[in-house]
Amino acid sequence: MLTRESPSSGPTSPRVVAFYEEPTGSVQYVAIDENTKQCALIDIVLGFDPASATTDTKAAEEVLRFVERDGLEVAWILDTHPHADHLMASHWLKERTGAQTAIGEKVGDVAELWRELYNTPTAFDPERDFDRLLKGGETFQVGSLPVSVLFSPGHTLASITYLVGDDAAFVHDTFMHVDFGTARTDFPGGSARTLYGTLQKLLDLPDETRLFVGHDYGTEERDEPAWEATVATHREHNKHVGGGVSEEEFVRLREERDASLGLPDRMLFALQVNLRGGRLPPAEADGNHYFRIPANRF
Template sequence: MQTHTSPSRGPASPRVTSFYDDASGSLQYLVVDESTKAAALIDVVQDFDPANAHTSHETAQEILEHAARGGLDVKWVLDTHPHADHLMASAWLRDQTGACNGIGAKVRDLAEIWADIYHLPGAFDPGRDFDRLFDDGAEFKLGSLDVRVMLSPGHTPASISYIVGDDAAFVHDTFMHVDVGTSRADFPDGSSSELYDTLQSILTLPDATRLFVGHDYPPVDGREEPGWESSVADQRAHNPHVGGGKSREEYIKLRDERDATLALPDRMLFALQVNLRGGRLPEAEADGHSYFKIPANKM
């Protein structure tokens, strides 16, 4: 697993290590307050092989071992939204560490949408499976660092960003790396118009703010390594979708036309029924096994 570390820049700046998941193109983060060694895990993947519906936690275990070698105390297990392209490891990580797990409060609305899609009324209860459901503007501590939650809809209506300290923002599926553009907005209740507003809100952060994205899919124009960190100034100047002051109308046209060409992620219909349970598989049936429910001809 490829890893990269962005060092702390001072007392109010976290150290951030990224772990790249090749199978899903996902970027997972270990965020550290250097003064207390308190740590948060953000968007960690539960391994999944869609060919045989097999799940495991090798990736999450490797990240925990990395944290243990550094003498870190994992206080938070955080997700930015119920992911469509990977299963989350939140429940397992909470069990392993005793840390609080959290996600955005609007996940309740998304749970209702997907309970209908799966025809599983009452199956999802975010208040049961997450310790904290964060409202827009919520604040909490990571050691000595302040963390602020920013509602960031568009990719999903429940997406949030975490602003950690004075110079790090975890912006998930909003911006892609600066040479790629932005994320899709065509999932149920997604909106390219809302995503444009989210992108502009992120661009109001200080220019030097480090932006840590949710995905990358190299190679990109000769770049072989995953791109995971940029800055507000970089994105404002160079992002091909919104950089240079592109208008809302230009962005919506570009995004909607691009999204119309995209297939659903191959893990999506597996992932949502797990992620809306905080990373837990469906309850085991009488034979002791869990079973996925996949809607046919519905998407």
């Protein structure tokens, strides 16, 4: 798995190690407080094969091997939103580290949407399945580093950004890399107009803030994945909003782009797991787990 490091710039700045999960184009992060060697694991992937509906823990195991080799203590297992394109490894990681799991408090609104879409009125209990449901404006610690929660909707109703220390923001599916633009907004509860407001708030962060995005798929000009750029770089050069693109222009561009995209092949599986904090649907009488897939709904 491709791994890159973004060094700390000082005692109030985390060292960030990124792990690229190629099957879903996902970027997984370890945000490290060098003062205490505590860390947060952010958006770690549970492997999944849609053809056979089988899971694996290869990506998460590689992240934990790094944590062990580096002598780190896992303080938090964080997700930025209920992902539609990959399964989250949070429950598996909690069983092995004992660390708290967390996600944004609006995950309950997403759960309500998907209860209706799956026709499962009693499914999903985020208050049970996550240790913390975080509000926008809330803060907590990773070692000596403060973490601020920024409510960041648009891609989903529940998306949040984690601002770790004074110069690292994990912005999930808001921005993509500078030359790719921004994230899609056509999933249930998404909104291009709402995302534009979120992007502008992120661009108000200090110029030198490192923005770490959730995915990259490369471009025709760039074969290697990329996921880190500063606020100043995005403000000037981002393909969709750089240079002061207006809200109306962005909404038109984003909605036209979204209309051309198909559903992620893991989406209808992933939400059933991610709204349970990374757990499979409950085992049935034969001891096996089963997914429920709505026909002709999308």
